[in-house]
Amino acid sequence: MSKKWFYRLLLSYIPVFFVVTAFLFFIFFQTLSEQNKKETIKANDFVAQQAIRYIDYSLKAIDEKVTLELLRNSDVARYFSSGGADDLKLDVAVMNAMRDLKVTYPLIDSMYVIRFRDDTVLSNIGSYALRDYPDEPFIARMRKAPNSVWSDSRAFKQFAYEEGVQVVSLTRGFPVFSQEKGMLVLNVRTDALHAIARQMYNPEVSFVRLYDRQGSDLMEAAAGDAFSPEEGKVYASYVSDYTGWRMDSGIRREGLIGLVLGLYNVWISLGILVVLGAIAWMIYVTRRNYKPIELIVSRLQLYLDYKARFIGGGANANEFKFIESALDNMIEQSNHWERQYYQDLGVRRNYFIHGLLEGTRRVDAEEWSREADGLMMPATFGMQTVFVVEIDKYTEFCKEYSHRDQNLFKFVISKMVEETAVSGTETVWTLWTASHQLTCVLRIDDGTKTSIEHIEMFEKIRSWMEVNLQLTVTIGIGGLTGRPEGLRDSFKEAQEALRFKTIYGGNGLLVHERLPSKGEANEQLQLIMNIAGDYRMSQGRWRSDLQTLFREMYRSVLSREDVVTLLRSLTFHLDRAVSAMGAHLQERWKKDAYPKLLGLLDSFETLEEIEDGYPAVLERFALQMDELREAKHPQFAIHEVKAYLEQHVMNPNLSLDFLSEKFGMNGKYLSKAFKEAYGVKFVDFMIDLRMQHAKRMLTETDRTVQEIAENVGYSSAISFIRTFKKMTGMSPGDYRKGN
Template sequence: MMSKSWFNRLLLSYMPIFIIVVTFTFFVFFQLISEQGRKEAINANSMLSLQAMRLIDTSLRAIDNMVMKESINNKSLIDFFNSNENGDPYINISAVMKMNDMISYYPLIDSVYLVRYEDQVVLSNATGGHIDTYPDKAFIEQYRNTISQKWTDKRSFKQFTLLESKDVVSLVRGAPFMTGEKGMIVVNVATDSLERLVHELYNSEVSFIRIKDGAGNELLNEAEPVDSMRVYANYKSSYSNWSYISGFVQGTFIQTVSLLYNVWFVIGLLMIFAGLVWMIYISRRNAKPVEQIVSRFSGYKLALAESGKNTGSGRINEFVFIESALDNLTEQAKQYQQQYKEDLHLRTRNLFHQLIEAGAELTPLEWQREAQRLQLPAPADRHTLIVMELDKYGEFCSSYSRNDQNLLKFALRSITYEQSSRFGYACWAEWTASSRLSVILFESGNAPAAMLVQLCDSIRAWIEQNMKFTISIGIGDPALQHSEIAKSFQQALEALNYKMVLGENRLITREDMMSQGQVEVYAYLGMIRSAVYAFRKSEASWRAELDDLFSQMKQGLLTKDEIMNVINYLLYSLGRELSGLGKEFNLVWESEALPVLTGKLDNCHSLENMHEAIIGKMTELEHTFADMRYSGQHAGIIQEMRRVIEEEYVNPNMSLEYLSEKYDMNAKYVSKLFKETTGQKFIDFLIDIRLNEAKRLLKETRRTVQDIAEEVGYTSAISFTRVFKKVVGCSPGEYRSETLKQQNG
């Protein structure tokens, strides 16, 4: 019973708001309808004025065009103006018949008459005679010398003296049309005809139309007084110069609409006032139970004064009192739950890091107790660490939003738990880096190592088939004691360091790292210098040397950091060698090639990608340098000199003087052109060719140093040995011995 009473009270409390909303809805609705109706009525009235103006202008213009056409083409009218008073009577009869035809074709025409200046004769459709006896003599005299091109203002006209005059507007045209020297044609249109024409367009009880001529005279006879009318449209004809005024008669539709608007406005105000009164009454009535509830808790002292929630008089606000108590309890509960969740998550991550970090002091008993509290897997007989790394993590971040990244990472973690359970493993996975998910696998008994590999490969294959990214998995050795878990974790991380060499989207174990012998990084520096030197000399061997370099790097099983050190040395060597080619070549390398190549290498995730990027860019650079070298004026001559040097390098007399005599050029100029075109001095080019051949002979033959010196263009073994040691770094004999040792292993 009490609950029903409260329900009714609350229902009545909200009822005034409901009534006010509904009332205002109706008020706005009818207001919009009224306003729309008023606008439509005004637009219709404007269209009425325009329609009346266009109708009258069209009718008058048609009469004007007809008069102009007939005055030019009609024989009866032309004959009348060309005859005299004593002429043929048939001419007058024909002219009268033509005027009657004009009146028949255009009902608006009230009368037509013709004036012939030569004998002062006036001939109308009803009578004829001398101008002195015609009632419209004054009008004729007025317009005889100033013939209007359009319609006159409103005037009085009577055909006969005995008849009453009527209001007309007249059109006066000269005859002939262009000069008007022989007479005039006067066409009269009664204003009554115009009034009947206009009255067919509207209802005079609702709206009105006023037409005024150029002098301001009313053309229509209206019965309504001006005070009872309200003007909404006023247009002026460009043809007749008449004004068209229209509006509504007061007390009709517009007044009704305005009245409705006022009525609904008053009703809305009354409903607002009634709703306010009703809400005050209901609020006072429903406040009594709340006061009783507060009085029962008067012994509970809430620190409202400190929080500034007391009223100014020192009296406690009942709703604030209740709200503060509930807020306080709710906030405490939320804080407790939030703190519990945060502590749970932080404790879980902290425990995981204690296990995988070397030097953390954690006993098996402490681990077991904490795992039980956090609802984690209990310690097992042995544990294996695996680390899953997202391949091409930069592309992963750029392809997905932050929310999508979190969702995909959650999916990877979930599939790890699911697959581990399917293979009979308990697992514990935590994100230890933005791109790495570390997993502890709990093994009870002696599970075969092959099953662990199958589990990791199933996770990798599922991600490859169902996701748009791949993962690489590093696997550490099983930890028989909990203190060895950190070592297993480091082994898994170390395995991932070889991902750039071994490839992505695969498993990397200790066996993979031990199956290939590692080579020290400095072993590749000589290969880099040789390839870069060949590139500088535009020799085709540089590509094969770089291919061999990357092949040996892959076989040497370098870590990511070691690979980056080798690549950086390669770029440094390229820049150093190319700086000796001249400013133009160095500018191309530093401003164009190096930034592009660096950007490509930053996006490479494997040794193969780096190989392709470097070979591709150096090939482009080789073509660019070739175009720059052979675009000079003497490029063909220098190219021919290079061919001669390569063919005749064994000639002891090969020198700049020899070439200058052969090509009839100054020796210094030859030296300058050779350096600018090839990027290398003449003597260096010659020494490279001779020493490369000498190295081949030292490796492949048992000939003496003296014989080899003569074979490559040196007359003295001493000078050959001095040059060889300066360039290669050791004597020819030492070079041969070192080569034999390498060949024999």
């Protein structure tokens, strides 16, 4: 009896077990399918949002950059404001600006600007007349309203023979707020937008389509394939607030996913049938075994209720937003710590190098290796040299530019030096050791024995600054060293070389190994300063001194670079001398003589050429100075006053009052006219004139100091000695011994 009941129960519950299991399976599959469908819709919604946001972000970045460039790029402003005359340099500068934008934003396919004044189109390829440019219909359509949003898909080609490509275009007028001078057109290919969206989905499973405001499919234009609604169902659609374009995304009905979705209804029907069969069987079994089955059903119901509450409690969680938030937070913190590390590393490295340059820290090869490992520097010292880039006329630089612009210039200078100096096995470290001096440490591994071998690189740095920044610099170059402690000596040599800037002038290279001895440098400096001073005072000695300078060049067999260096120094001092004169003389000098002198220095091939041309330019300007002085003071020739002073230098009674009475002029007016004509005060001129006479008598005669003092207009030898020592730094006796 019991055995029979056992088999009966067993045979009764086995079918129930399979039915219930099948029921749970289909319920689970249905729930899973619905959940997967919801997650798929959510995923497609996310893809559409991210794709349209990323495209908007990319196009906005280009829009903002172009607008900013139009607002503050001086070359673009000058191009639109120019009168239409050919200016190749300005065209190239604007083309470079457009090319830089393309490099910064690879999404840009092409761009060009239209100048309304002469209907000229300038692209990154060349310049064209508007009537001949293939895109002229689009320009004419957008000319009255250039500041519009991105256009719909259109065909574009730069040359008539080209096959057009599909692009979307951004137009911006210039100036930005009035748009009467010109317009910029920027094109982005639709296949580039397709490439952006293509990265965000699997085309075998899902699809993304982008439509412009006219309903044209940008993806079809880019990929060359039309989309049929039968291929899939759209689950998400977003319209961009920025461009007005619509982004659709959905699931394809092809492949395994399509099969799964297609059989979904069949599985649901089968599940319903199984459930109905299970219910029927459960009723039958329940009737036969009511109480045991009731107990089982009640327990299963409790379990299902518990599971339903558990699943329902977690269904509201947004996993994707949580993952996105967590990843963003991790990346942000990682970037923050990385930036902080490299900032600290740069400070520590500059502090280490500064200590070596100043000599406050002594480091041998072994300690260099240990320190270099932590500062991301080469472990071996190799051969290194120090060169210092000094900004010329730094006072004028500070007056011309704001503090912010000065910092920007210095940043560009340091980055340019790093990019130019680093090539192959070379490494460079830069730091500003003074407000006007960038100190650079160059490491070389190619067996170089002297820093002169890299003179071409230094010249490239100097010329780049002059051409691109309109800023001149002088570079002092120290010697090579193979020891860390030798950097201090190389740094001192570079600074020592910069001291010769007074002699040779700015905007050049000063190599310590090439500098003359101190005595030779002093002789050249004295001769150059004498020429400049005599030229300013219209004293004829400048001609003989200039001939002496050329004779010294021949005698020393100087190279072309050395000749240019000396004559640049002379031109520099002549410019300073004329700058102290009246405005009428300065203007004539800057417009005529000074550019000609610089042109001669750039174009001559032999010393004979420059020996003929250089004095000729100075002779012409000397005549102009005399004419301008007489024209400025027609009531008397100011040079007659100077000539009288030169002839009567021994007269101790020479003074403004004496000359005023002599020439019948007011003393104050005479002093002002003299300063305006010769750039020096009357009293300073008198002292300098007497000291020059005294120097010649000390070196050319055997007269006593007392006699020389009387001959140059001093009644007291003590006053003469005191003045002479103040002007020359030594007593008359010491001067005679030294010469």
